Amino acid sequence: MTMNKTAVLGAGSWGTVLAAVLADNGNEVTLWARRKDAADEINTEHINSRYLPGRVLPDHLYATTDLKEAVADKDLILVVVPSQSVRDVAREAAPYIGRNTVVVHASKGFELSSLKRISEVLREELPDYLKDRVAVLSGPSHAEEVIRHSPTTVVVASEAPAVAQAAQALLINSYFRVYTHPDVIGVEIGGSLKNIIALGAGLSDGLGFGDNAKAALITRGLAEIARLGMAMGAKPITFAGLSGVGDLVVTCTSRHSRNWRAGHLLSQGNSLDEVLDQMGMVVEGVKTTQAAYRLARQHGVEMPITRELNDVLFLGKEPQRAVEDLMGRGKTDEMEEMIQLDR
Numbered sequence: 001m002t003m004n005k006t007a008v009l010g011a012g013s014w015g016t017v018l019a020a021v022l023a024d025n026g027n028e029v030t031l032w033a034r035r036k037d038a039a040d041e042i043n044t045e046h047i048n049s050r051y052l053p054g055r056v057l058p059d060h061l062y063a064t065t066d067l068k069e070a071v072a073d074k075d076l077i078l079v080v081v082p083s084q085s086v087r088d089v090a091r092e093a094a095p096y097i098g099r100n101t102v103v104v105h106a107s108k109g110f111e112l113s114s115l116k117r118i119s120e121v122l123r124e125e126l127p128d129y130l131k132d133r134v135a136v137l138s139g140p141s142h143a144e145e146v147i148r149h150s151p152t153t154v155v156v157a158s159e160a161p162a163v164a165q166a167a168q169a170l171l172i173n174s175y176f177r178v179y180t181h182p183d184v185i186g187v188e189i190g191g192s193l194k195n196i197i198a199l200g201a202g203l204s205d206g207l208g209f210g211d212n213a214k215a216a217l218i219t220r221g222l223a224e225i226a227r228l229g230m231a232m233g234a235k236p237i238t239f240a241g242l243s244g245v246g247d248l249v250v251t252c253t254s255r256h257s258r259n260w261r262a263g264h265l266l267s268q269g270n271s272l273d274e275v276l277d278q279m280g281m282v283v284e285g286v287k288t289t290q291a292a293y294r295l296a297r298q299h300g301v302e303m304p305i306t307r308e309l310n311d312v313l314f315l316g317k318e319p320q321r322a323v324e325d326l327m328g329r330g331k332t333d334e335m336e337e338m339i340q341l342d343r
């Protein structure tokens with residue numbers, strides 16, 4: 001059997017775990033870390049103490065800080081840096097990526113300065129011959145659980161079925177089930193916007209609201225995610241799948257979620273800066289709230305939860321007031337406000 005050559009860009013929680021999945025599957029894996037101490041620790045001790053404390057990584061997982069070495073001559077490259085860093089990393093890597101490589105990103109967010117989806121950012125930065133070889137991996141998948149081989153399901157979406165299938169073949173195994181998916185826009189939007197609702201769920205839990213409130217946030221959150229998604233060209237059915245409701249549920253209910261934890265810390269009276277300092281890992285939902293708030297205005301879409309969260313995060317609105325305003329909205333019909341399935 002020929003060994004496939006793969007690379008993962010970004011040695012945080014998710015990049016390291018996806019690299020471990022690829023290594024478990026018998027692929028040759030190069031993990032690009034921007035810090036030398038992180039790469040050295042992975043190569044010599046087979047651990048990533050900052051992002052995955054207590055976990056031992058496969059010993060044939062090789063880390064480097066040399067981006068050219070990481071991406072040259074690979075069958076598959078996974079881009080797993082925070083959304084705001086994808087453009088810079090892709091731009092630097094682009095000249096060294098071969099024609100036959102499949103490039104999959106697993107970042108959940110939008111580029112705030114341009115309001116672009118991450119696959120759009122990649123397409124702008126990669127050479128023309130790679131533009132049809134881009135895909136997105138998303139779904140309910142906390143790194144902390146995948147590293148201990150807890151059963152996990154995700155999707156890989158690409159407009160080109162063969163590209164999604166190529167990535168699926170290298171990533172799928174007995175604990176990591178990968179489905180292909182045709183709707184890149186829907187998968188990217190579901191994976192990004194659920195982080196806003198997870199921040200809200202953390203706030204709600206921290207304020208002592210109960211399970212009714214959380215179910216309301218998840219359900220009405222899904223309605224506004226789907227509304228913006230459809231306005232941006234997503235297929236409505238995608239939001240009923242793993243990258244939609246699946247990821248929304250896990251992020252709003254899991255103790256592993258950084259977005260949920262950040263919302264919870266906010267509810268205890270910490271400022272946004274204090275919360276982000278304490279987290280020490282990326283909390284994508286913060287910039288995604290700003291991006292979605294702007295996108296909603298651009299597309300003329302009602303997103304009440306996103307609007308209130310934007311006011312809490314950036315305008316100093318009291319969370320309790322935001323809840324009162326959500327509950328006190330004018331009378332509406334649930335179905336009228338839901339997605340229009342015939343669109």
Ligand SMILES: NC(=O)C1=CN([C@@H]2O[C@H](COP(=O)(O)OP(=O)(O)OC[C@H]3O[C@@H](n4cnc5c(N)ncnc54)[C@H](OP(=O)(O)O)[C@@H]3O)[C@@H](O)[C@H]2O)C=CC1
Pocket residue numbers: 010011012013014015034035038051080081082083085088089106107108109141142143144280281282284
């Ligand atoms: N964690 C999870 O369970 C999941 C995460 N995701 C998504 O994956 C993406 C990455 O998240 P995750 O791995 O969790 O994040 P972490 O915060 O755990 O790690 C971020 C990683 O990105 C690196 N990084 C930060 N800024 C830059 C930059 N400008 N250039 C290069 N590298 C940079 C960090 O390096 P350094 O250590 O040097 O700062 C670190 O290795 C996010 O979009 C997230 O939403 C998706 C599914 C699951």
Ligand SMILES: O=C(CO)COP(=O)(O)O
Pocket residue numbers: 108139140141142195198247250251256257258259260282283284
């Ligand atoms: O996307 C994730 C799980 O699918 C990770 O969510 P957090 O970034 O909130 O930890």
